[in-house]
Amino acid sequence: MGLFDKIKKSLFGDNEEEEKNKKSEEESQDKEAQDDDQADSDSEKPSESEQEEENSQLNESDADSQSDISAKSSAANKAEEEDGQKPVAVETENQSQDNDTASSDVTAKSEADEAEEETDQSDSQTELYEKGLEKTNQGFGARLNKFFAQFRTVDEDFFDDLEELLIESDVGYETAEQLTTALRDEAKLQKAKSRDDLKKVIVEKLVELYDQNGDAANEKLRSHDDGKTNIYLFVGVNGAGKTTTIGKLAKRFKDEGKSVLLAAADTFRAGAVEQLVEWGKRVDVPVVTGKEQADPASVVFDATTKAIAEHADYLLVDTAGRLQNKKNLMSELEKIERTIKKQAPDEPTETLLVLDGSTGQNALLQAKDFDKTTKLTGLVLTKLDGSSKGGVVLAIRNEMKLPVKLVGLGEKASDLADFDAADYAVGLFHDLV
Ligand SMILES: Nc1nc2c(ncn2[C@@H]2O[C@H](COP(=O)(O)OP(=O)(O)OP(=O)(O)O)[C@@H](O)[C@H]2O)c(=O)[nH]1
Numbered sequence: 001m002g003l004f005d006k007i008k009k010s011l012f013g014d015n016e017e018e019e020k021n022k023k024s025e026e027e028s029q030d031k032e033a034q035d036d037d038q039a040d041s042d043s044e045k046p047s048e049s050e051q052e053e054e055n056s057q058l059n060e061s062d063a064d065s066q067s068d069i070s071a072k073s074s075a076a077n078k079a080e081e082e083d084g085q086k087p088v089a090v091e092t093e094n095q096s097q098d099n100d101t102a103s104s105d106v107t108a109k110s111e112a113d114e115a116e117e118e119t120d121q122s123d124s125q126t127e128l129y130e131k132g133l134e135k136t137n138q139g140f141g142a143r144l145n146k147f148f149a150q151f152r153t154v155d156e157d158f159f160d161d162l163e164e165l166l167i168e169s170d171v172g173y174e175t176a177e178q179l180t181t182a183l184r185d186e187a188k189l190q191k192a193k194s195r196d197d198l199k200k201v202i203v204e205k206l207v208e209l210y211d212q213n214g215d216a217a218n219e220k221l222r223s224h225d226d227g228k229t230n231i232y233l234f235v236g237v238n239g240a241g242k243t244t245t246i247g248k249l250a251k252r253f254k255d256e257g258k259s260v261l262l263a264a265a266d267t268f269r270a271g272a273v274e275q276l277v278e279w280g281k282r283v284d285v286p287v288v289t290g291k292e293q294a295d296p297a298s299v300v301f302d303a304t305t306k307a308i309a310e311h312a313d314y315l316l317v318d319t320a321g322r323l324q325n326k327k328n329l330m331s332e333l334e335k336i337e338r339t340i341k342k343q344a345p346d347e348p349t350e351t352l353l354v355l356d357g358s359t360g361q362n363a364l365l366q367a368k369d370f371d372k373t374t375k376l377t378g379l380v381l382t383k384l385d386g387s388s389k390g391g392v393v394l395a396i397r398n399e400m401k402l403p404v405k406l407v408g409l410g411e412k413a414s415d416l417a418d419f420d421a422a423d424y425a426v427g428l429f430h431d432l433v
Pocket residue numbers: 064067071072075236237238239240241242243244245266272275319320321322354382383384385386407408409410411415
């Protein structure tokens with residue numbers, strides 16, 4: 001569907017039926033990891049209160065920062081039940097710095113009788129956005145729609161009020177100003193007078209603003225298809241949705257027939273490893289783990305060695321969201337990146353910052369902090385289904401020139417979509433007014 005059709009459908013509706021596909025899961029492979037003397041020992045670990053204090057500087061979302069593994073595991077189990085999938089058997093063995101390659105990872109076994117077909121509903125991307133953005137609509141979209149519902153005439157007050165509304169919706173001051181100016185000019189040009197004319201223009205301008213701030217070559221997930229392993233490094237504050245996104249993406253790649261390996265490099269928190277192992281079982285991909293409190297770089301080293309040796313198509317690396325202080329977190333990430341580059345000089349293919357979509361303007365600060373340490377190639381915006389804002393998408397794009405590559409629109413394995421500016425802009429208006 002072209003942009004115009006999407007805008008038309010959003011604003012005026014139609015009766016098109018949405019397609020629904022069913023996807024099935026494939027068997028996984030058993031893999032082995034090789035150990036090495038790569039790991040250095042980490043400095044002493046902090047108290048919980050120190051972690052919390054540090055984390056609050058990076059993440060304003062208290063609810064997420066307090067999420068624990070029991071909640072996560074029960075959420076995963078609940079989702080498993082929803083997906084109707086039984087977990088496959090998992091062999092768990094810890095890795096250290098010896099050379100016991102046979103016991104160096106956690107492997108999801110692919111036993112035929114256990115690999116039940118997952119029948120996740122695979123909604124079309126537009127449908128996912130519409131469903132996922134329902135709550136965001138109660139925020140940014142609802143404000144826009146309420147604003148348009150009260151619309152009387154196109155005058156200076158109209159544009160001033162619109163600019164104010166955009167700033168309140170976390171679009172950012174600069175972006176709000178740019179968008180309002182563009183809208184003012186376009187409204188004049190198109191002689192837009194009615195409410196529907198203006199809504200059409202604003203959707204067009206939202207998309208245009210997003211598009212003009214990007215690098216066309218870096219819009220979609222990068223992936224090389226030359227037999228080498230694509231390594232995706234996921235960074236972000238705790239609770240942003242890194243592990244969940246990795247689980248969802250692993251499922252997507254598996255469904256595409258690719259071989260996937262996961263690395264649980266958040267050894268700081270035992271629950272984080274468990275959570276990734278749960279996802280590995282759910283989507284039937286092996287997970288490389290290390291001993292609790294082990295050097296995360298050693299886990300990454302083992303996982304990279306294994307992925308390269310076994311010609312895995314993708315290695316998805318989960319990292320810690322918090323350490324005793326920001327400096328420690330950043331130096332750990334630096335070390336992980338160095339470790340990857342040592343074995344695979346052109347990697348990582350992607351360094352994705354995972355951001356909670358409801359974080360608001362703080363998301364921008366996080367993006368700037370992480371970008372200083374690990375050169376980011378893109379963003380993943382999660383929880384857009386539960387976001388009360390949503391406007392931060394534009395702020396980040398405008399100020400960081402970083403593309404949003406993926407969006408999380410729910411907790412299920414299938415609730416992941418490629419970011420699409422038109423879908424996003426249209427989704428904000430869907431079903432309202
Ligand atoms: N509604 C909704 N919830 C999500 C989404 N993505 C993640 N979550 C939930 O957010 C919570 C935190 O997600 P995690 O994947 O554990 O976050 P993390 O960044 O790995 O956190 P740490 O392991 O603490 O660093 C979990 O309860 C997830 O189920 C999403 O797109 N929508």
